[in-house]
Amino acid sequence: MGTVGKQSPLDELIRTIRIKHGTDFSRYRKSCVGRRISHRMSMLGYQRMDKYLGYLKENPNEMEQLLNVLTIHVTGFFRDNSVFETLAKRIFPWIIDKKLSCGPGSVRIWSAGCSTGEETYSIAMQLVDRLRREKVKLEVEIFGTDISEESCRIATKGVYPEKKLEDVPRLFRTRYFEVVEEGYGIAPEIRSCVEFKVHDLFSPPPYLMLDLIVCRNVLIHFNQFSRNRVMFNFHSALDEDGVLLLGKSEAVTGGGLELFELINPRNKIYRKRVHSSCDKEA
Numbered sequence: 001m002g003t004v005g006k007q008s009p010l011d012e013l014i015r016t017i018r019i020k021h022g023t024d025f026s027r028y029r030k031s032c033v034g035r036r037i038s039h040r041m042s043m044l045g046y047q048r049m050d051k052y053l054g055y056l057k058e059n060p061n062e063m064e065q066l067l068n069v070l071t072i073h074v075t076g077f078f079r080d081n082s083v084f085e086t087l088a089k090r091i092f093p094w095i096i097d098k099k100l101s102c103g104p105g106s107v108r109i110w111s112a113g114c115s116t117g118e119e120t121y122s123i124a125m126q127l128v129d130r131l132r133r134e135k136v137k138l139e140v141e142i143f144g145t146d147i148s149e150e151s152c153r154i155a156t157k158g159v160y161p162e163k164k165l166e167d168v169p170r171l172f173r174t175r176y177f178e179v180v181e182e183g184y185g186i187a188p189e190i191r192s193c194v195e196f197k198v199h200d201l202f203s204p205p206p207y208l209m210l211d212l213i214v215c216r217n218v219l220i221h222f223n224q225f226s227r228n229r230v231m232f233n234f235h236s237a238l239d240e241d242g243v244l245l246l247g248k249s250e251a252v253t254g255g256g257l258e259l260f261e262l263i264n265p266r267n268k269i270y271r272k273r274v275h276s277s278c279d280k281e282a
């Protein structure tokens with residue numbers, strides 16, 4: 001009886017983060033969370049998690065350092081370029097046709113877990129350029145969200161060092177960036193159709209009636225139960241026939257398969273199923 005209810009140091013640490021910061025890392029893959037915390041501990045010379053927990057409780061600044069280690073923000077413009085080619089060749093034409101045949105209405109896209117904004121701006125450049133070339137007039141609304149306030153701040157600023165632009169097509173570089181004091185700023189034409197917001201994917205979706213949700217390299221960090229929950233949120237945020245794009249090493253699994261059908265296996269593109277059992281229950 002004595003040990004019933006006793007938490008491991010890792011569980012205790014996860015609980016402390018949730019109470020003090022609000023982010024619930026019990027929804028993430030435990031092995032990864034444990035590994036990253038051990039990494040942070042060894043950086044500070046701690047071998048025992050309970051000792052590190054004491055340090056975390058006594059040093060408020062350590063929480064931010066730990067959160068930076070726990071959430072990975074690696075991203076880039078036109079990351080996995082073949083995905084952007086598929087968006088341009090297959091998905092955008094389909095969305096544009098759908099919008100034009102349904103009368104007035106904007107194209108609505110959510111880049112969920114967008115880190116510092118490069119993914120969101122890449123989608124915007126690709127779509128705005130297509131509309132310009134085809135001389136199609138459609139309103140475009142692209143939303144970028146991330147749990148990290150700092151990432152959203154950088155994304156909203158939209159200024160990047162030259163090195164970050166390496167994978168941006170030359171034409172887009174000249175057309176959609178302008179030289180500013182600190183590097184390259186996103187041009188107003190792109191900025192005006194993009195907005196960023198801090199949002200936790202486990203909260204109800206902040207946008208509805210979406211044509212496309214792009215959520216790449218985020219779900220891979222969550223456990224299966226939590227992925228199902230996020231899939232449910234995405235399903236309710238998408239318009240009928242809406243499309244979901246995941247990262248190359250991610251897939252819809254478990255309960256999510258009732259909500260989405262795979263339409264492009266190579267690029268992990270799914271379409272919302274409209275008559276899932278979940279709709280029937282609602």
Ligand SMILES: C[S@@+](CC[C@H](N)C(=O)[O-])C[C@H]1O[C@@H](n2cnc3c(N)ncnc32)[C@H](O)[C@@H]1O
Pocket residue numbers: 071072073074075076079112113114115116119145146147148151199200201202215216217218247
């Ligand atoms: C590796 S980055 C992916 C960035 C971009 N999607 C890409 O593929 O280039 C993962 C992002 O997911 C964000 N993230 C992690 N947990 C999240 C959550 N619960 N809600 C929203 N964003 C989250 C992290 O802050 C991080 O910026």
